[in-house]
Amino acid sequence: MSNLTLMIVLLAVLAITYQLGLVRTRQIAGHNATLRMHSRPHHYGVMVGLWTVLPAFFIFIIWSWSAPWALNQLLIAQLPEHIVNDPQELRVAIRRISNLAANFGIVSEAATWEIQAATFLSDARQLSQTLMLALMTTVAAAGALYGYRSISPLYRARNHIEKILQIVLVICSSIAVLTTLGIVLSMVGESLRFFSFVSPMDFFFGTTWNPRFSTAGVGEGSLTGDQGSFGMLPLLAGTFLIALVAMSVAIPLGLLAAIYLAEYASPKMRATAKPIIEMLAGIPTIVYGFFALVTVGPFLSMLGAHIGLDIRATSALTAGVVMGIMIIPFISSLSDDIITQVPKSLRDGSLGLGATKSETIRKVVLPAALPGIVGAILLGASRAIGETMIVVLAAGNSPSLTANPFEAVSTITVTIVNQLTGDNDFASPQSLVAFALGLTLFAITLILNVIALVIVRKYREQYE
Amino acid sequence: MKTNSTLKMKAENVRVFYGANEAIKGIDMNVYQNEVLAFIGPSGCGKSTFLRCLNRMNDTIDQCRVTGLIELDGQDMYDPRLDVVQLRAQIGMVFQKPNPFPKSIYDNIAYGPKLHGLASKKSELDDIVESSLQKAGLWKEVKDRLDQPGTGLSGGQQQRLCIARTIAVSPEVILMDEPCSALDPIATSIIEELIDELKANYTIVMVTHNMQQAARVSDRTAFFHMGEMIEIGSTTEMFTKPNNKRTEDYITGRYG
């Protein structure tokens, strides 16, 4: 029986025992006109169902987790001594035996001891499966009986189920938290490995980025000079340069759009325009990327030629402008919400003093909404800094330390892509540097997000 | 109580429509210089709506339409050539809920004068701020913390700040829509005293739900009902011998 069928059977059992619980509860309640049941019938049903299925399910989990290990130990005990003593050979042997046991083909003829071991393994697996099923059935039956028997007017099924639900919720949220934690920890681990090759000083403050791809790999004690230079300042500069260009496109456009939507647009106009602007955020970034590469870049370059500026087709400017367009909805939508939240009484107060509409917006509404707007801008900025596809295609991929937006640059995200694509050894600093870069990027966006959230929250408190 | 007889504002056959719904159904009213005129009446009868006609705040509501004549000092307020910005400086408004701007106390007061260019020097602005706060009876309480946010004051102080803010643009008429309804009895009595002082220099029209308040502070009272003005006259007379049965029922609490 495959695990999938097993799960389906368990669910079916759950449904059946739930029904049983319901029926039983109604019976008891029917007989006992004076005593009120503590909980509703479906609570008892769920309780009986869970008593049946949950313990069996735990057995399943524990068994599936520990049985392979136990079987492996038993198998090793079977093998000839000279194989067991050599880890390399042992690994190969075990793989061959598993394949044999599962009736997969293996390379070259199988030795007798291998065939014996394979037979043993497949028998043992069979036995283990049977044992597990038997145990699960017994436990499920016992659980069902216990649950069924404990249905009584005094039994507080509702409270127990609330408890169980709470536990389930805790488990779900801890999965999310633990995953984040796991990712961060593994990044930290790999970054530390990277820093065993390259000193953090060279990484964080170095001004040259030139990680030579040496196919020879990195030997023990090789000097930093041999493996190229890993100074990330050019990448950081490129990242911020592009983000700066993007924000100087997105902030004015997004903010003005938000003011129009919130203050001037008719409700109908607002209802139509807002989703359309928000659609900008839904366009896949790769589409923006080739739009930048094919249309915007050449156009900007041509425009530059007209007015006597030397603008490269793939440059910080190209990537920044297109990225800015992508970010407009982040800023306009959030700012629009925040501007609309500014209470009408403030506007009335200003208008009542003889201010015009635009004076009211500039001097009362925007200052009141400013903290929230700053929050929206920071969220947009963190998006700009983490953006990858547009810059991969349109920034020119040239890690040079420059403040000139007409030049090609490279960013942290682009470099991570470069370092991890293609053939390379994942233990070399050339690959490991991606983790250090990723961690840096994560830290930057995290800080921006936290600042943004704190500001937005502070603003919310003001009017509640 | 002697009432002044110089006409300040005049309304003739004023009707207000919210979309198709007629909220004010033809009201005539005179407002005299330096009087305190109170509007009373059951909820939804159109007191706020009519008050907002008196400084054209209804212009800010999209589907709201006003017809009829309203004059300030003999000048048609709804004349298309008239600048509504100037008008609102002449007729200030204090709202039901204190609504200080999220700025410093100083900037709250300085906002209007700056807008209208009433001060050419910082020192002049300082003077306006101080005298407005003094007139609103708030100066002593806040003079050491003018740079702190106006939103940090107590409710009663905030409302006096809003009154000071209105005074700062030197209006001739001050409209107040239930200025004390968000305040406790002590803050209320402070504002009532303030209104009593202010009427020496300003004409005040206020909406109130509080009969005692109308009786205490107003010279004349207008009773509204279902978009119509049923009765207007001297407060003492209206509260002792109202002409209209509905007014009497409302005042004595038998309404509804």
Ligand SMILES: Nc1ncnc2c1ncn2[C@@H]1O[C@H](COP(=O)(O)OP(=O)(O)OP(=O)(O)O)[C@@H](O)[C@H]1O
């Ligand atoms: N912005 C608006 N849009 C549509 N109808 C409105 C609007 N404001 C008020 N009304 C309607 O106009 C009528 C009068 O309202 P108004 O606010 O003037 O009453 P009020 O006498 O001030 O009541 P209250 O004592 O509760 O403040 C009500 O029927 C109300 O529903």
Ligand SMILES: [Mg+2]
């Ligand atoms: Mg009202």
